[in-house]
Each structure stands twice: as structure tokens, then as C-alpha cells.
Amino acid sequence: MDDLPRIVHLDADAFFVACEQARDPSLVGKRCAVGGTERGIISSASYEARALGVYTPMPTASARRICPDLIMIPHTPGLYGKVSRQMFDLSEELTPDVQRNSVDEGYLDLGACRHPSLGAIEAAVWGLQKRIQEQLGIPVSMGIASNKLVAQIASKLRKPRGFVVVRPGEEGAFLSPLAIGRLPGIGAKTEGELAKRGIRLVSDLFTRTDDELAAAFGRSWRSVLALARGEDSSPVETERDDAKSYSKQETFFTDVSEFAQVEGVAKRMLDELMPKVRADGMTVRTITVKIRYPDFTHESHGRSLESSTSIEAPFYPLIGPLLKAAWKKKRPLRLVSVRLSGVEGGRTQLEMFSEADDKRRKLAGIVDRLNRGGNEAVVVHGHQLRPKAPGNRKRDTN
Numbered sequence: 597m598d599d600l601p602r603i604v605h606l607d608a609d610a611f612f613v614a615c616e617q618a619r620d621p622s623l624v625g626k627r628c629a630v631g632g633t634e635r636g637i638i639s640s641a642s643y644e645a646r647a648l649g650v651y652t653p654m655p656t657a658s659a660r661r662i663c664p665d666l667i668m669i670p671h672t673p674g675l676y677g678k679v680s681r682q683m684f685d686l687s688e689e690l691t692p693d694v695q696r697n698s699v700d701e702g703y704l705d706l707g708a709c710r711h712p713s714l715g716a717i718e719a720a721v722w723g724l725q726k727r728i729q730e731q732l733g734i735p736v737s738m739g740i741a742s743n744k745l746v747a748q749i750a751s752k753l754r755k756p757r758g759f760v761v762v763r764p765g766e767e768g769a770f771l772s773p774l775a776i777g778r779l780p781g782i783g784a785k786t787e788g789e790l791a792k793r794g795i796r797l798v799s800d801l802f803t804r805t806d807d808e809l810a811a812a813f814g815r816s817w818r819s820v821l822a823l824a825r826g827e828d829s830s831p832v833e834t835e836r837d838d839a840k841s842y843s844k845q846e847t848f849f850t851d852v853s854e855f856a857q858v859e860g861v862a863k864r865m866l867d868e869l870m871p872k873v874r875a876d877g878m879t880v881r882t883i884t885v886k887i888r889y890p891d892f893t894h895e896s897h898g899r900s901l902e903s904s905t906s907i908e909a910p911f912y913p914l915i916g917p918l919l920k921a922a923w924k925k926k927r928p929l930r931l932v933s934v935r936l937s938g939v940e941g942g943r944t945q946l947e948m949f950s951e952a953d954d955k956r957r958k959l960a961g962i963v964d965r966l967n968r969g970g971n972e973a974v975v976v977h978g979h980q981l982r983p984k985a986p987g988n989r990k991r992d993t994n
């Protein structure tokens with residue numbers, strides 16, 4: 597097994613502000629922010645402004661109150677996308693396996709580069725950090741680890757210009773002393789509720805019983821525990837992988853801010869994609885939900901199943917949490933997309949279905965055939981195919 601960390605998370609520091617500062621160096625070192633200059637919100641604040649408590653997304657009016665000399669910079673159309681492309685182009689000079697996760701964040705898989713030592717990996721990543729700073733004027737933070745989850749937490753730990761390396765096998769030791777809010781999906785509100793239960797650090801999870809964890813996190817407690825241990829097997833997904841995926845996107849007529857509505861659209865997309873997967877005789881393993889804001893910044897989050905599948909059911913419970921993880925800014929959305937990847941092929945693929953899954957798969961096949969036949973009376977979507985509650989289920993007596 598490879599004992600070198602080969603996954604990098606690259607995260608630009610105060611990206612929009614950095615783009616503006618690269619264009620106008622007189623802004624460097626100033627309390628400044630990009631965003632709505634009159635009404636509206638702050639979309640990126642310089643570290644000098646953050647020191648006074650300006651954060652994203654804060655209403656501009658509040659930011660001006662706590663930081664009266666704040667220089668407000670309006671969005672420059674086209675600038676951030678251009679600098680972002682240049683930043684990722686530089687990254688692709690290091691490895692072809694780059695996942696552009698959002699305008700200022702991405703993952704690099706160095707596996708194909710075959711660096712012989714940790715020192716060689718560090719030198720290569722440090723070189724990229726330096727090139728992005730020198731050629732584009734953009735400070736970035738780097739996290740290097742054996743998977744995406746840990747690399748992402750590492751890159752955010754020592755901003756700005758962070759450079760944090762976690763060796764394989766040291767994920768638990770690295771995460772343990774961190775605040776629980778460093779784990780993805782645990783926002784300030786949840787963090788506050790957990791503090792009431794005495795859970796403040798990641799390590800606090802390891803001293804709790806299963807029952808206590810279930811009380812604190814509900815049904816998702818096992819996945820939270822896996823996160824706390826630094827377990828993540830999701831692959832770095834490059835643009836090239838798009839050829840081998842099933843995806844759908846929808847641009848909203850007017851921007852949408854209601855979670856349930858977007859979640860419903862995403863579930864419907866899954867309902868539309870899986871029949872294609874089945875018709876091709878394929879299975880898929882990874883689902884990625886991507887959202888885009890009206891200013892074209894975007895964010896995506898994905899999860900992989902333990903084994904690939906051709907049915908909807910295992911993906912449904914992931915859609916809500918993935919959407920929540922991607923839709924961090926409390927702003928309306930312009931677009932949502934769902935992508936299924938990790939495509940494995942052929943009807944010969946042996947799938948390990950539980951009995952319930954097997955029933956769902958057969959039922960899904962029947963519904964697909966009926967829907968294909970244009971029988972409009974039968975429009976059943978997978979997420980409506982819920983197993984009956986245990987109380988209603990006929991008891992198996994033999």
C-alpha cells in the first residue's frame with residue numbers, strides 16, 4: 597500500500613479580494629471587501645477586515661458598522677472566472693488529475709506523478725503554491741493528505757498561505773484535537789448544540805457510547821464517526837471523468853432559495869438518470885450534487901457508496917446532506933445539477949443486493965418499462981417507493 601499522501605486540496609485565500617488586489621496593488625494590506633456596495637452582502641473580505649469581525653456572507657451595512665473605513669469593491673464581471681481558470685491551468689501542469697470544485701477550491705490527485713518521497717511531494721506542491729502567488733498574485737492554502745476529506749480540513753487550518761501535511765495513518769491524531777466544527781457538515785448551529793452535550797473537540801466523539809452519539813447526531817452518527825476518523829474513499833473527479841458519467845442540470849427560471857424545492861428537483865434528476873444507467877446495463881458508485889449561485893460561483897459535494905449500484909434507493913438519503921454541504925452560503929441558487937459517476941459496466945457485474953434492494957430493483961425495472969411504453973397513468977418515481985413502516989409489514993412466519 598502506498599504510504600505517501602497524494603491528495604491535495606488547494607484553497608485560495610479571500611479569493612475575490614485577492615483577484616482585486618492583484619489588479620490594484622494599492623488595495624493590498626487594506627481593510628477591503630468585495631460585494632454589494634450599497635445594500636447586499638459581503639462575498640469576500642480581506643484578512644485585515646476579518647480581523648475586525650467582517651465575515652462572509654454579512655450584510656454590507658453591518659460590515660460598515662463594525663469597520664467604518666472598509667473599502668467596498670463591486671464585483672468585477674469575468675475577473676474571478678478568468679483567474680480561477682489560470683489557477684487550475686497551473687495546477688494541471690503538476691498533475692492532469694484536477695477536480696475544480698468551485699471557483700477557488702479544488703483537489704489534485706498526485707497518484708499519476710509517482711513522486712518517490714514525501715519530500716518530493718511537498719516540494720512539488722510548495723512549488724505550485726509559489727507559482728500561483730508569483731504569476732497570478734493569488735495566495736493559496738494547501739492541504740496534503742491521503743484522502744479528500746482530510747486534505748480539505750488541512751488546507752483550511754492555517755490560512756492564509758497555509759501548508760499542512762497529514763501522513764497516512766495519522767488522520768485520527770491530526771483530527772482529534774480539532775474543534776468539532778472543522779468536520780464538514782457541522783455548522784455553527786450544530787456546533788453550539790453539541791457543545792451543550794459536552795462535545796467540543798473531534799476527540800470527544802471517541803469517548804461517547806453509540807447511544808450517546810445516536811442521541812446527538814440521529815441516524816447519521818456512524819458517518820459522523822467515520823468523518824472524525826478521517827475516513828473517505830471518494831475519488832478526485834477530473835473533467836475527463838465527465839465522459840464516463842450520467843448527469844443532469846436545471847437552471848431555475850427565477851433564483852430559488854427554498855431547500856426543499858431544490859432537494860426535490862435533485863431527487864427528480866436522480867429518478868431520471870437511474871433508468872438510463874439501468875438501460876445501459878451499468879452501475880454507478882458516486883453521486884455529486886452541484887449548485888451555482890447567480891454570480892456563477894459554484895460548489896459541489898459528492899459521496900461514494902461502498903459498492904456500485906443500479907438502483908436509486910442508496911442515493912436518496914445522500915441528496916439532502918450533499919445539497920446542504922454544497923449550499924453553504926445562505927443565498928438563492930441559479931442552478932442545480934446531479935452527476936452519477938464511478939460507472940462500472942456490464943450486466944455481468946455482480947451486485948450484492950440485500951433482499952429489499954433486490955425487490956426495489958425489480959420494481960424499478962418494471963416502472964422503467966411502463967414509463968418507456970408511454971403509459972402516462974404510471975408515473976412513479978423511485979423516491980416514492982418507500983418500504984412500508986415495520987408496523988405495517990406482514991410478518992414473515994416461516
Ligand SMILES: [Mg+2]
Pocket residue numbers: 607608609610611700701
Ligand atoms: Mg477559499
